[in-house]
Amino acid sequence: MELFERSAAEIARDVQGGTVSAADVTEAVLRHVHAVDGEIGAYLTVLDDVARAAATRVDERIKAGEKLPLAGVPLSVKDNMCLTGTRTTAGSKILEQWVAPYTATAVARMLDAGAIPIGKSNMDEFAMGSSCENSALGVTKNPYDLTRVPGGSTGGSAAAVAAFEAAIGMGSDTGGSIREPGAFCNLVGFKPTYGRVSRYGLIAFASSLDQIGPLTRTVEDAALAYEAMSGWDPMDSTSIDREVEPVSSHLRGDLSGLKIGIVKEFDTRALGDEIDELYDKAYHDLEALGAELIDVSLPTADYGLATYYLIAPAECSSNLARFDGVRYGLRVEGADVHDMYEKTRAAGFGPEVKRRILIGTYALSSGYYDAYYVRAQKARTLIADDFRKAFAQCDLIACPAASSPAFQFNAKSDPYSMYLMDYYTIPMSLAGLPALSVPCGWITPPGGDRPMPMGLQLTSPLFTEKLLLGAAHAYERATQHASKHKPAFDAVSGR
Amino acid sequence: MSETMSAREARGPHEVGGAEARPERRFEAVIGIECHVELKTRSKMFCGCPNEFGGEPNTNVCPVCLALPGALPVANTAAIEHMIRAGLAFNAEIPAFSKFDRKNYFYPDMPKDYQISQYDMPLTQGGVVRYWLDDGTMKECRLTRIHLEEDTGKSTHAGSGDGRIAGSTYSLVDFNRAGVPLMECVSEPEIHSAEEAVGYLESLRRTLQQIGVSDVKMEEGSLRCDANVSIRPVGSTELGTKTEIKNMNSFRSVHRAIESEIERQIAVIESGGRIVQETRGWDEVKGVTHSMRSKEQAHDYRYFPDPDLVPLEVSRAVVERIRAELPELPPARFVRYTTQYGLDVKQATQLIDNVALALYFDEVVNASGNAKQSTNFVLGDLSRLANETQTPVHASPVTPAHLAELIALVEGKTINSKIAKDLIERMWRGEGSPKAIVEREGLAQTSDPAAIEKFVDDVLAANEKSVGEYKAGKTNVIGFLVGQVMKASKGKADPQLVNALMKQKLES
Amino acid sequence: MNSHTINGSIRILSSEKIDVRYVAKLARIALTDDEVERFGTQLSDLLEHVDALSRLDVSQVAATAQVVESRNVERPDEERPCLNRETVLTEAPQRQGGFFRVPRIIAE
């Protein structure tokens, strides 16, 4: 097995143990990135020098006797997270040349734990999208089929990890932006409880929903990444001051004693026979591992999409106001300052960002605020209540992570059909719950010639990451879906 | 400046009736004042940048107050407590629950292009400002609201020569001030003259300064105010169309601007015109207000709760702790000084504006039990010495206890006022207890009639010429003769006794 | 587009067209006529989907602004280091000396 193909846990163990250096791992990964990323397009910026310097530092720290849980682990950082001295674009023209003068807390924690920042990864502009096609700065392809999207908005980090261009990808999930690309790219995509990971330095999309989390090839790696990045941060008022339990050392082997809820309203028959069978099989596998399956109801989950598409745009319309051409980023000159604002923002934002700013501005505007924004916030209460009631009956909820495997480029031309991709992931985001996607099988989509991965979504109550990752680990170990097929980059790299 | 509305109206163009008619008020002004007050904290409202005036442009900035992508606000505890302090000082209610909202609008010196403010659940609710006028009348004006928000940066308008926004071709922005905690304080329209407006502002300024929440310096911009002015016929209860007056840079310009605007509005109405709702700028040089922008386009600020900040629960324990820490407030002190101690408005105000001196004064009154003498010494000799030596009274060697001792010596006629004057200079130089000095140097007043008679007889004997002049009718030489006695007694003779005895001897 | 109150709950009517130009002005985004047309249609479509919310009875429901309840997250009044001015101004689209420079400001 090539160095760069190893899991984060393996690399960290070997680098810590001195059998390989962080510098060697980093060189191997960088070589691989330069070989394949021209075709995959995971990265917007490859940080050769930064990565090498970080590797040297990690090797020194190891020599000095430090214990680094992520020693030498190659990391892909979504380009909406600040890293001092590096270009941080959020996938937008408006920030195309912006160099961050400070580092996001979550990124700083990963680096402090010994991870090596290989590059800044592509994403849907300002994390608005489900395919990475909304990036203004590059195209990212799904490593399992280069004619298909990697998912979004964390498409770059997902593709990077799937193509072994990193072992851990840092993503942000607002309505499914870690879980859906995780499912599309045969990865574990994990969104912790809202507030578990600091948002300081994460370029905001929707503040009350945004949450940083990892994309990895194994549940164990997700647990390691989560332990390193999470915890209270005095710089983020919404981060939670609550102890993070050790997770990676408590991963379980079975699901005995757990009740897993299957959501009545999420009827997979609507997704076609093949997908329906796949999820049936997944649920039975959970049962076979000792879980008791029970029916639960989330009667208002169906309103998730409508709720989300008011709250998220409303918050984004305000969060993105600061991109005004005054202090940083793109400016298009104008006759006066308002003309400058309008021209700058017209040129700097892509159509999806404009759409959401407009809808959010409208939802907050005088006369509509109560009808839209406040009403959506109330619906949000109902959705969270539904989960609370369901979790009175079960420990975990299982459902699809996405309604289909990765689709082809330009397949979703009308905005609403793209929004539907997040149907299964949005309710958990609205409720702030921890949720993850774990590989659960393969489907060859109509018209495709390669099997594409599917993801099972598991959700648990607030702050029960240990339970959630433990259960996912048991499922992963028993089923081994992820290893059934390899990504298609061999052809690309010409190996 | 201190001219009152009614006095000015008495000779204004808006008198009723003909030449013989008695001047009568036909219009009443209705004024509301909106203030922005920068709070005194070490760091800014939502970040750790220093909260300080001046400084090289764009040096007190960080990712948060520059609104760099990804930066987040965290609220400053001290600013929140200042708000509670201010609320309690104005007798406002402190609700148990409060939150921050975003006020969305674009402006180049506002980094986020929204301002973190408070909309429907501010930290304090209601309240009232008590103030007094030059004649000592106490007045009240209720507060509509006080809320906490953040200041903007500063734009300098350039390219036009005169620094004004109109005609400038570009602007330069400094974000040092961006994010400084700012209290917005809006009054009800319950102020009816320029004089009342200034009285209100003075009381607001003194109170905020004395409870330590702000420096309240208009010249440094830590207090900025706008006035909403309208007029209505006397007796009417309806509100007239108001104009908003901006660009007032001192209390004096507030007074002038409001007077000028009232006069303008009366003239418009009397000539059959209508007041247009608009923002008007005060022109300090021309002494008039001018239209800045007419008919505000309705702002759509799209307020919503700031999702980056969590709600505030204000515990009763915190409220009570802060309440207990509050000092005596200016209006209460004013009433105490003028009604209990008999100070005049000027004296009371002078003390209230110098808290250290007022506290010193209170100690002297407590120790001496004599408000009148305390006032005389503190505002008289001590304040003069403080001025001459550039040393505040409370920092001088004259302790309130020593001053009380001196007052007792004067009251008990142990010393006369001349010795007292001499003593206070010596106490100022650090000679300590006046009683000790008097005892040590035998400065006690001589009121023994026999001893005084001896002095008088000696002086009469030595000044026959003056005695003759007196007897010839030039009675004012008695002053000279008394002076000679005082000199001979080294100032210790009781001057009243000397005077009486001298007169008796000369006329016998 | 208007909101009406029916039986104490607000009903959303998406039958009217959004004033896209007004909204774009609030958001400070210049739109071409084409964009006004296209966004207008797309936004109306989305609002029709969102209209589903009017079927929910939320008259007795409290609004959720934040899903994880915490209170009084404050910081002590302490100074922290500022950014270096050159670092800050290097990113400015236009600067003059130590200032950010912007085009002429028109009083609204």
Ligand SMILES: [Mg+2]
């Ligand atoms: Mg304000």
Ligand SMILES: [Zn+2]
């Ligand atoms: Zn700052």
